Amino acid sequence: MVAVDPGAIPEGFAGQRMLVVPRLAVERALRHPVTGKLLVTDAGCFPHAARHGRSRPRGAPEHVFLVCTDGAGWCRIDGVHTAVARGGAVMIPAGRAHAYGASDADPWTLWWFHFTGADAADLVGAANAAASGHVTHLRDPAPVASLISQVIDALDSGPTVAGFTRATGAAWHALAHVIATGRRNPGTSLSPLERAVEHLRATSPQRTTVPALASMVGLSASQISALFREHLGVSPLQFQVQLRMSRARELLDGTELPIAAVARETGYGDPMYFSRQFTRIHDMTPTAYRSRPPGA
The missing domain is CATH 2.60.120.280 (Regulatory protein AraC)
Known part of the structure; x- marks a missing residue:
C-alpha cells in the first residue's frame, strides 16, 4: 500500500x-x-x-x-x-x-x-x-x-x-x-560484502532478495553477486541456503523437533521441499541424518 x-x-x-x-x-x-x-x-x-x-x-x-x-x-x-x-x-x-x-x-x-x-x-x-x-x-x-x-x-x-x-x-x-x-x-x-553477510546471518532463515541485499550495502545486484561468487564461491541465494541448512543440522542434532517443525524453523513452509533440499545437499534425508551413528 x-x-x-x-x-x-x-x-x-x-x-x-x-x-x-x-x-x-x-x-x-x-x-x-x-x-x-x-x-x-x-x-x-x-x-x-x-x-x-x-x-x-x-x-x-x-x-x-x-x-x-x-x-x-x-x-x-x-x-x-x-x-x-x-x-x-x-x-x-x-x-x-x-x-x-x-x-x-x-x-x-x-x-x-x-x-x-x-x-x-x-x-x-x-x-x-x-x-x-x-x-x-x-x-x-x-x-x-x-x-x-x-x-x-x-x-x-x-x-x-x-x-x-x-x-x-x-x-x-x-x-x-x-x-x-x-x-x-x-x-x-566494514566492506560491502561483510555488511551483506552480517545482514544474512542476522535475518536467517528469512529470505532476502539479491536486489534488496544490494540496496542495503550500496551496490548493484550484479556487483553483490560477483563479490559473493569471488570471495565465498556461491551466489547470495546459495549462501542463504547454506545458512538455513546449517541451522537445520543444529536442530536435528540438538533437539527432538519433528522434521516439519525443523522445516518451519529454517524458513521452509513445505516439509517435503525442505527434505528434498536437505537430501540434495547432504546426500541423506533429515531423518537419516538424525539417525546416523554418533560422530558420523
Whole structure:
C-alpha cells in the first residue's frame, strides 16, 4: 500500500518498497500494551532515489527516522540545513518543520520509517542527545538497514498483533543501535560484502532478495553477486541456503523437533521441499541424518 505525501516529489524507484499501515489498525495497535509503547506506522526503502524529496512545513504527525546507505542527500530541520552522506541517520521529532531530499549528483538509497507510541519521544530525545543534533553518523549503516528490512517484512505480513509486535521489536533495536553507536564524525566501515553477510546471518532463515541485499550495502545486484561468487564461491541465494541448512543440522542434532517443525524453523513452509533440499545437499534425508551413528 502506497501513500503519497502532499509535499512529495512523485517516486517510482526501481526496487522500492513502501508500506503504510491503515490508520484504523494504527489506532487499535496503540491500545495494545506492547505496540502502544512503540509503533511503526509507515516504512520503506527507496534505492538510488533520484529527485526524491519531502517538504513538511508543519512537520509529520509521527516521528521520522531516515538512514542513508548509499549516495547522498540533505535535510533541513527548523531551518538548519545539513548534508547527509552514506551512514547518515536523521531523527526528526513529530510536529517539527522539516524537508529532505536526494543529492542531484549522487542520489541516496534511503531506508526509513515513521513511528509513534508512548515511549517514542523518549527514544527520539535520547538519539538526538547522543548525537548533539538531529543528524548522526553510523560507522556501518547495514545493521540498521537490515532491521528496517525486518520492520517492512513484519508489516507486510498484515495488520496483526504478531506482525506489529515483530515490527516494534526490530524498530526498537534499530533506534537503540543509533543511540548506542551513532557519532557526529564518519569513521571506517566494514566492506560491502561483510555488511551483506552480517545482514544474512542476522535475518536467517528469512529470505532476502539479491536486489534488496544490494540496496542495503550500496551496490548493484550484479556487483553483490560477483563479490559473493569471488570471495565465498556461491551466489547470495546459495549462501542463504547454506545458512538455513546449517541451522537445520543444529536442530536435528540438538533437539527432538519433528522434521516439519525443523522445516518451519529454517524458513521452509513445505516439509517435503525442505527434505528434498536437505537430501540434495547432504546426500541423506533429515531423518537419516538424525539417525546416523554418533560422530558420523
